[in-house]
Amino acid sequence: MDYRPGNRRALELVGEIVARVRPDQLGNATPCAPWTLGELLEHVVSQNIRFAAAARGEDPDVACPSDRADLGGDPGRAFAESAKLVNEAFAAPELVNRLVVLPELPAPLPGMVTVGFHLTDTYVHGWDIAVSAGVEFAPPGDLTAAVLDRAAKIPDAARAEGGPFGPVVSTDPGTGDVDKVLALTGRVPDWSPTD
Numbered sequence: 001m002d003y004r005p006g007n008r009r010a011l012e013l014v015g016e017i018v019a020r021v022r023p024d025q026l027g028n029a030t031p032c033a034p035w036t037l038g039e040l041l042e043h044v045v046s047q048n049i050r051f052a053a054a055a056r057g058e059d060p061d062v063a064c065p066s067d068r069a070d071l072g073g074d075p076g077r078a079f080a081e082s083a084k085l086v087n088e089a090f091a092a093p094e095l096v097n098r099l100v101v102l103p104e105l106p107a108p109l110p111g112m113v114t115v116g117f118h119l120t121d122t123y124v125h126g127w128d129i130a131v132s133a134g135v136e137f138a139p140p141g142d143l144t145a146a147v148l149d150r151a152a153k154i155p156d157a158a159r160a161e162g163g164p165f166g167p168v169v170s171t172d173p174g175t176g177d178v179d180k181v182l183a184l185t186g187r188v189p190d191w192s193p194t195d
Contacts, residue, residue: 003112004090006146007119011083013139014126019076021133030132031191037132041079044125045069048082051118052089054102055111090115104164106157116150121164123147124185132193144177151184159186
């Protein structure tokens, strides 16, 4: 499956959310404890840069230290620039036949599987940022459906201690698709900054 169109849409959605984060909110708590909102933003920008480098066959550690992107005082701009990098890298035709090596991934993965991981990570961190900043998270249903399909396929190795996703959180039978995605990626759907 080609996850690139969905990934571009997720990056647009998250870019709109990040642009609404105020400087006075950067110290807010997030669902990704112990990160503050500012630290989470450094993480998502660094992930975009690192995934882009890995997709090009370059060393991600040279491109950007893990979780330590320089936001330059403007998280919205930093995110937009990093999103452009990863979109361009993922658009390369040769990605389809390339194994991508990135320390954050459980193993070298085919290009499209790597894009699927990035899509899931981007979507879920979009929710993390939105709920931390008090910004609405309203993804379109078809994007959520694509992420739900991908989230259901996350391997156990990616849920292990120190992995990119937490253990699955139990939900009620009538849970909506956004909350299902959150639960499959280790989030508590009703989390709030006061928790």
